[in-house]
Amino acid sequence: MTTTPVEPPEAALQAAFDATVAHHDRIEPRDWMPEGYRKTLIRQIAQHAHSEIIGMQPEGNWISRAPSLRRKAILLAKVQDEAGHGLYLYSAAETLGVSRDELVELLLSGRQKYSSIFNYPTLSYADVGTIGWLVDGAAICNQVPLCRTSYGPYGRAMIRICKEESFHQRQGFELLMTMMRGTGEQRAMVQESVDRFWWPSLMMFGPPDDKSPNSEQSMAWGIKRNSNDELRQKFVDMTVPQAKALGVTLPDPELRWNEERGHHDFGQPDWAELTAVIRGNGPCNAQRMAHRRKAHEDGAWVREAASAFAARNEAARTAAKGLK
Amino acid sequence: MKRDWPLYEVFIRGKRGLNHVHVGSLHAPDDAFAVAHARDVYTRRNEGVSIWVVRADAITASSPDEKDPLFAPSGDKVYRHPTFYEIPADVPHM
Ligand SMILES: [Fe+2]
Ligand SMILES: [Fe+2]
Numbered sequence: 001m002t003t004t005p006v007e008p009p010e011a012a013l014q015a016a017f018d019a020t021v022a023h024h025d026r027i028e029p030r031d032w033m034p035e036g037y038r039k040t041l042i043r044q045i046a047q048h049a050h051s052e053i054i055g056m057q058p059e060g061n062w063i064s065r066a067p068s069l070r071r072k073a074i075l076l077a078k079v080q081d082e083a084g085h086g087l088y089l090y091s092a093a094e095t096l097g098v099s100r101d102e103l104v105e106l107l108l109s110g111r112q113k114y115s116s117i118f119n120y121p122t123l124s125y126a127d128v129g130t131i132g133w134l135v136d137g138a139a140i141c142n143q144v145p146l147c148r149t150s151y152g153p154y155g156r157a158m159i160r161i162c163k164e165e166s167f168h169q170r171q172g173f174e175l176l177m178t179m180m181r182g183t184g185e186q187r188a189m190v191q192e193s194v195d196r197f198w199w200p201s202l203m204m205f206g207p208p209d210d211k212s213p214n215s216e217q218s219m220a221w222g223i224k225r226n227s228n229d230e231l232r233q234k235f236v237d238m239t240v241p242q243a244k245a246l247g248v249t250l251p252d253p254e255l256r257w258n259e260e261r262g263h264h265d266f267g268q269p270d271w272a273e274l275t276a277v278i279r280g281n282g283p284c285n286a287q288r289m290a291h292r293r294k295a296h297e298d299g300a301w302v303r304e305a306a307s308a309f310a311a312r313n314e315a316a317r318t319a320a321k322g323l324k
Numbered sequence: 325m326k327r328d329w330p331l332y333e334v335f336i337r338g339k340r341g342l343n344h345v346h347v348g349s350l351h352a353p354d355d356a357f358a359v360a361h362a363r364d365v366y367t368r369r370n371e372g373v374s375i376w377v378v379r380a381d382a383i384t385a386s387s388p389d390e391k392d393p394l395f396a397p398s399g400d401k402v403y404r405h406p407t408f409y410e411i412p413a414d415v416p417h418m
Pocket of ligand 1: 052
């Protein structure tokens with residue numbers, strides 16, 4: 001059998017792509033894909049990767065001050081996982097034809113964003129627990145449906161990430177439980193931390209559906225599986241009984257069970273605040289970016305030394321071959 | 325911007341008796357670093373007992389897309405599968 005190496009017309013390629021997505025099959029790197037799909041995915045995966053990398057900072061702040069060796073080891077492992085998540089995701093983005101250097105540059109130059117939640121400070125040690133419980137909890141809600149996303153490498157990265165996120169959420173919850181069994185002062189610390197992180201956690205799902213213009217196309221492409229409001233509702237419903245078990249109050253006077261809907265009713269976060277944080281005016285935006293840039297610059301000599309070492313070995317190998 | 329480190333594909337043997345399976349990729353300046361990085365990135369929870377790394381540009385793949393006519397010849401050879409053959413249910417060990 002012979003095959004002609006002629007490119008099929010674009011309409012046929014588009015039809016094949018649409019059929020693959022409609023069958024919930026996966027698109028793989030070497031498949032034809034619409035330019036918009038490629039671009040949207042690169043941005044989505046890259047911003048997700050940047051979030052994992054910047055997300056190391058708020059908790060990293062407490063590694064040196066963790067109250068015991070056990071807590072320090074746990075926190076180190078958690079923060080190291082987040083670095084790993086960033087690397088899985090950068091690799092997935094690179095399969096779409098963008099280079100690692102470009103991706104790093106997009107973050108460092110501020111041309112691409114990361115999740116708004118990491119622009120809030122970690123003022124007390126209880127924040128380590130609250131972030132694990134609420135922030136990683138919200139991330140899990142967002143990420144579990146992405147394990148079935150239409151782009152193969154992205155879905156595979158998400159499966160790996162979701163497995164590890166479960167440890168993140170549980171260690172946070174256990175930390176808070178331990179503090180809630182402690183002194184009145186410790187309990188107050190937990191409540192104060194939950195009060196600060198509750199609304200920013202709800203914002204992690206993005207703006208309300210009627211103000212989320214790109215969602216429809218992303219849903220059609222299978223790179224988004226649930227709407228922002230659906231996921232937010234799911235998160236609230238999951239979290240309420242956990243808060244009860246913990247003995248903390250979620251700071252929303254409108255929060256109550258709605259028998260008719262079979263869901264909790266809840267208040268809306270301050271969307272103007274989300275817009276401000278995304279625009280760069282959150283409490284820690286400048287600090288996070290400055291720290292990331294400095295870490296990148298401080299690590300330059302390590303990368304250069306490794307490259308020089310590799311080049312020298314390569315030269316020695318080539319020379320040895322020449323002598324034979 | 326300076327050149328990226330080469331891309332390596334990473335394969336891990338989960339435990340003795342299993343094949344190495346592709347788990348993802350990473351950048352490293354050379355082969356030895358690639359193994360070290362693969363350990364840190366892909367085996368933080370006993371996921372493996374052995375790691376292979378290979379430079380992505382050393383891999384030869386079947387065709388530019390995943391719907392390869394190369395595989396068409398095997399599509400219509402149902403007789404290569406045991407279920408093609410009807411054997412009476414009372415014949416043992418078949
Ligand atoms: Fe993560
Ligand atoms: Fe996490």
